[in-house]
Amino acid sequence: MHHDRSILTTNRRRVIALLCGAVLTGTALVACSADGSGDQEPGQQGNAQSSPAPGREPVAERFGTEPRVLADTDHSGIEVSELFFTDAPAAVIATPEPAAQQRATSIALAAGLPVLTATGTNGPELAAEIERLGAGEVLTVGGVAVELPETVAIHTDDGSHAAFEALTGKTPNPVTPENTASGLLRQISALKPGDLLGAAPAEDPAGSATGAENPTDTETPDGTETDSPARSGENLDRLPTRGRDKERMPLVLAAPGTGIAAVATARAAGADVEILDHADPRVSEHSLELIRGLDGDPVIALGQLFGSAEHFTRTTELATTATTEQPGGGQLVFPGRRMIAYYGHPSGGALGIMGERTPGESVAHLSELVAQYAPLSGEPVIPAFEIIATVASGSPGPDGDYSNEADPEELRPYIDAITDAGGYAVLDLQPGRARLIDQAKIYTDLLKLPNVGLALDAEWKLGPDEVPLQQVGHVQADEVNEVADWLAELTANNNLPQKAFVLHQFQLQMIRDRETIDLEHPELAFVLHADGHGTASDKFATFDALRQDLDPRYFIAWKNFIDEDTPMFTPEQTMKITPRPWFVSYQ
Known part of the structure; x- marks a missing residue:
């Protein structure tokens, strides 16, 4: 599957991150006439009604x-x-x-x-x-x-x-x-x-x-x-x-x-x-x-x-x-729209393109890229930020977890900027030795916002005796399920539309027992993010391996690396990937 090169180059691309220490159709729906007489010929459509008329006979x-x-x-x-x-x-x-x-x-x-x-x-x-x-x-x-x-x-x-x-x-x-x-x-x-x-x-x-x-x-x-x-x-x-x-x-x-x-x-x-366009009434x-x-x-x-x-x-x-909807309508994250995202941290460009500019400038810059994707998609294309909320660190820090957690208020300007532009935000966790659920809860107030999802970056999930750069991390399915359970409950309790729940992966071992992840959470859109880089053949080898035996309920995401891909895919090339990704991020 040619993962060795991907692992090594991915480790190299993350060194800066570690050392910084600071990522329908409108058809009619009631079969009978308003009085329930059912006097139409077989096959004829009734008048469209979204609720029963007063005094109408009940359904059989x-x-x-x-x-x-x-x-x-x-x-x-x-x-x-x-x-x-x-x-x-x-x-x-x-x-x-x-x-x-x-x-x-x-x-x-x-x-x-x-x-x-x-x-x-x-x-x-x-x-x-x-x-x-x-x-x-x-x-x-x-x-x-x-x-x-x-x-x-x-x-x-x-x-x-x-x-x-x-x-x-x-x-x-x-x-x-x-x-x-x-x-x-x-x-x-x-x-x-x-x-x-x-x-x-x-x-x-x-x-x-x-x-x-x-x-x-x-x-x-x-x-x-x-x-x-x-x-x-x-x-x-x-x-x-x-x-x-x-x-x-x-x-x-x-x-x-x-x-x-x-x-x-x-x-x-x-x-x-x-x-319906998708098997979900929302x-x-x-x-x-x-x-x-x-x-x-x-x-x-x-x-x-x-x-x-x-x-x-x-x-x-x-x-x-649910009392709010997704950008453009409906309650589902996907389908209904595709997202083009910048990845990064507010501290600056060392942690991704999103941090190279002010929030407003990043939205404007990203909008130019979204415009290139718009004619290539059969669905509306919206902008997104994948914001690194907790950054894997080369030192243990005061809490000893090798991860620095950003103050939620530090992230809010980027969330406000992208959602005000009709877009979506995803908070990315690089947990180090911390428990993912503990880090996720730090951002509870941000995740109560309707257009904010959550990403788990298993590459930076370390064991109790592990330190960054000595191995590629991994997460057990049980820990993913723990976060999914909590996020689904938070979504439902706050009457929110469905949330994106993104799992980063470029090696099969990064998500252990992936087949046991509980996908029975309609509150969440499960997204598998293929996070490899390199040549086109390397990326596709990783992409194809990750999709083997993948439950069809996952939505596929793809990442374009601005410096590490050789060469980086154009929007036209990206949208010709099969299956076509629903979420494309740039780093």
């Missing part, structure tokens, strides 16, 4: 009253069908391929039927769900091979426009599917009866036209219409349809990574599904308003990416209690 009892996660771990949609459909005269079963999923979705929404996915190993579960639904007919899409009771009539879709019309009684309205997970799910959440998501096969005469409203006609080269030849799909019987339940549906949330069948099934049952002002407007109604999350039921319940609670 089967959905319960508490937040709930339908994990749908195999993306089969069975778990969603079990909750949202008490019965159905027919069902659609598709293979997992995107084209089959999109086709099945269009047909099912037009007919008001559940969509199930045949994974290749869930045949018995599919058969059991068909039996529970009381479905007498099944349409298979995409070459499904599954054993069903002989009493079930099986139709096979050939993918043509004509088959769509025969099966649904709807004239197909072709819709080109978007090429992103969130875009596709948003399209599904907005489909209307007759919308056909995806193109028909090339051999389908109707599909070769330009989406003509009448799929039985084609155009000759001179523009005149003529009857098409015998079409596929003409011998298919129309699928039975299921009317919308006369009951109110709950708020349903999905996000990139939610299964297509899960969203389609909830929609076909009559629910409107809100597609991601935007819009989603926050929805949660705050529940007024006792349940909310259903689709997909294991929303976490456990306990975790999801906690995120909904936090959505209603």
Whole structure:
């Protein structure tokens, strides 16, 4: 993994530090009409409402009253069908391929039927769900091979426009599917009866036209219409349809990574599904308003990416209690924005670029760099300071911990300057022999501010007999958890939005038992900061090693070293790193 050079050069770059001694989419959300009559066609969206109207019928009892996660771990949609459909005269079963999923979705929404996915190993579960639904007919899409009771009539879709019309009684309205997970799910959440998501096969005469409203006609080269030849799909019987339940549906949330069948099934049952950019209801002002407007109604999350039921319940609670938001809106640190940060200490440039100027001058200088990143990011880019609050020292000091703790008031001008500019501050701890939790508590008042996070620099965490520069330090997961527990409680007790919790690392040994760090703190955004420098190949070797077996709940950060990198990455090169870092700091 080529860490030796990184270790040595990192030690050299830190000598000065040691010797100084002084680092959504707006889709509708209520499935029924205001009076709860549910008289829309299957697949139609209701009027957007963020809170129940006075006198409206309660959500159906089967959905319960508490937040709930339908994990749908195999993306089969069975778990969603079990909750949202008490019965159905027919069902659609598709293979997992995107084209089959999109086709099945269009047909099912037009007919008001559940969509199930045949994974290749869930045949018995599919058969059991068909039996529970009381479905007498099944349409298979995409070459499904599954054993069903002989009493079930099986139709096979050939993918043509004509088959769509025969099966649904709807004239197909072709819709080109978007090429992103969130875009596709948003399209599904907005489909209307007759919308056909995806193109028909090339051999389908109707599909070769330009989406003509009448799929039985084609155009000759001179523009005149003529009857098409015998079409596929003409011998298919129309699928039975299921009317919308006369009951109110709950708020349903999905996000990139939610299964297509899960969203389609909830929609076909009559629910409107809100597609979030991230699997957390605090991601935007819009989603926050929805949660705050529940007024006792349940909310259903689709997909294991929303976490456990306990975790999801906690995120909904936090959505209603936090009284401030992140720069630009929402309560989450990431996603929603990327940060470009200067690293340093108020004592001067020896400890990083941030200290080379006054707070206001540093903000102005950093803003020029942020402007270079802005057009390279799909999210807003904001400035940030990573402020070294406790500095590892070459001498033990009066308390013997080989770390000098800055007076909180010394840091406040930089915090005020960056937050006044719409940015974010992170306090960095270089603890020496001190306990991280003890150092963190020194800055309690600063961490009670809404736009201030915390970073742990394990390189400078020393054992009881260790001194700086003789080894690269390390921290045990238990000590990280101790700080995380405290910071999460502080955040919740002060009704604060989520805080950045940054872990610096450039060697695997620096964070021992990393896999046991407790990430079940929705109050915190866990950020892994790749802190290596050198040549591009050295940096990437470290970066790739650190990300091996990394829990996907971590957000990735990257550091550019102004003097030590050879050469330092440009903003364009930095934003081409895969995965693209959410937090980029400069030292």
